[in-house]
Amino acid sequence: MRLIELSRSEHSGLRIRAERVTASAANQHLIPIVVSEFRKAAIEYPIVFAKHPETGRFAPYVLNGLGVEENLFWSGTELDVAYVPLNVRRQPFYVGMNNALCIDLEHPCIDPTGQKTIVNPDGSDSAYLKEILTILGELVSAKEATEQFIAAALALDLLAPIRLDIVLDEEKPLQLQGLYGVDEDRFRQLGEREVAQLWKAGYLDLIYSLLIASGQVFKLIRLRNQRTALGRAWHSNAR
């Protein structure tokens, strides 16, 4: 990764191959999301919380795999999902210090054969760049809301470590560690006043999204088992 601040004049010739944008997610088992994405993400992925290794602070992620660096939604060429998280779609752009727009010049989607350009011939921002700026804007503005939601959930002890003992087909049991989710028992025990506060803050929607999303773990297990079966068939054919 080589992040530098984007210059519309200096980088005017850069071209992006849109179909490669998601490639960076190919081996990410966790992709960070923000609260405004919860409902959309819940139709596809389990949503979990994990701690930042440098600060210990919680952030929400979609879970793509059952092992480190495993993305079961990656088909080999694309993400086979109905909803792609903002943090994937905004690639190869980043928000740097002081909200400066930055670009990763080593991202595989930057390629002279790409269709997308950053600026129009007249020097104005391209429709593509405008779309990127909208995505980055949403990520920045939802950051604080996400932190507030986590603080509220922690204050009510609503998060707990996820204990998933998964036994995959003919494999060793697998244990996911360092992931947290809604403590459903604790949630059901909340008093009326606390629930009313959650509702007013718009947090009930988020909590139910998380609860629904938790069922998507079964999808990951199914995808993993399919992959194992495919692998086995491949090996037996090869022999």
Next chain:
Amino acid sequence: MGRPVRSICIVGGGTAGWLTAAIIAARHGGQAGCGLQITLIESEAIGIIGVGEGTWPTMRSTLKKIGISETDFLRECNASFKQGAKFARWVTGRESDFYYHPLMLPEGFPGLDLAPFWTKFSDEHADAPSFSDAVCFQEAICELGLAPKLITSAEYAGVANYAYHLDAGRFASFIREHCVKNLGIRHIVDDVTGVVQDETGDLAYVETGKSGRLGGDLFIDCSGFRSLLLGGTLGVPFQSCSDVLFIDRALAVQVPYENEQSAVVPHTLSVAQRDGWIWDIGLQNRRGVGYVFSSSHTTTEAALEVLQAYVGTRHRDLQPREIKIVPGHRQTFWKRNCVAVGLSAGFLEPLEASALVLIELTADFISTMMPATRENMDIVAKRCNETTHYRWERIIDFLKLHYILSQRTDSKFWIDNRDPGSIPESLAEQMALWRYRAPGDQDFMSNNEMFPAASYQYVLFGMGFRMDVSNLPLERSFGSAQRAFTQNRMLKEKWTRTLPKNRDLINRIKEHGLQKI
């Protein structure tokens, strides 16, 4: 139904008073409505001794139980992480001489006992690692100055077992605030001017300077060395153990760090000296250093020179505080309706940080055994006395163990310490058995043990004790032992690579806090 116990009066507001109040209130607190009423009276005029700066890992569960966030505690009490003790120059007195008493059990212990395997190996190999290094990965972490956990570890959870170093003055006021704000304890700042007994001899009330009479069904004496209620009013005599443990003076000094980012040593350092030893404890903002010595072997002036030489000429201007210690304890800890906790019960040199843990254990005993009636109190008192006596005896034995194996001959202090007449019979018996097998759980059968058998192993083998293992059947578990040694090497490799520096973790916690989960 007899006379119910409804109110508790705690006299003294140091660490002992406030910690005891918190532990009892967390269980019997008034918030629920049916609880005991707890009053604590402390004097503004009398300061606290506050030398107890090292805890045991028990402090983690104690703090958690009384409802304190570890992040708040670390931030407010200048606290840091402690992973056991490093004893330097205890064996031969040479510069290179040291061993560790870590806070983790040897790999596989107690199901598997690595001590005889290590003994056999080190009998045959001159370059064998030390016992603590061979069986436990904590020594390697400590030597590198690493913390016992990660910023992603939850509060009170760790990668390696740990305790704390804390600022005792800050700690007492931190617990006080929690007690008054959150645990419903009545706090009275006043001087106790008299103690009055009823016709049966029970304590009835204490007279105060301006708050009138304060009564209670149970009195807890946390008045420090004065032992105002138990030793004073109730006349329970003091039982000295100065015939076993010779340390009776401390010179304590607070040493500033070179700068704000100086390393914080993640263990207690105990450096043997001519007539005693020096403790060196790293807090966030300073070190606490003190020389404890035997006044029958040296003078305060000579001791001052030793301490000054240790802290270095940069700190020439620091004014050490002298504290007289009478090693020992009260003959009875709970008499009538009065129980002593903390220095009022007794004190020993802080070689294994036994002061704070005894407060926790006694307060916990009082709390869980809280008599429902005055009549039941005598039964509880009897049990408390048995348990507490047992604990003091075990601590005295264990402290003495540190001295009897030293090979130092540079002063009468060390030679006198090896005099068989100064060694308790219980310890001498254990030593006789351990000539031919390692300390094990079979040697410590009580539910009230202070130190696990593993602690005896660390000190014994650290002090260079050799066991005759020629008659032990070792073949049977040879494979498991090999696996355990390998496992320890793996853990050492993994965690020395992963854990942050002690100072670095403290900085991160101050900035971001630890998560509760």
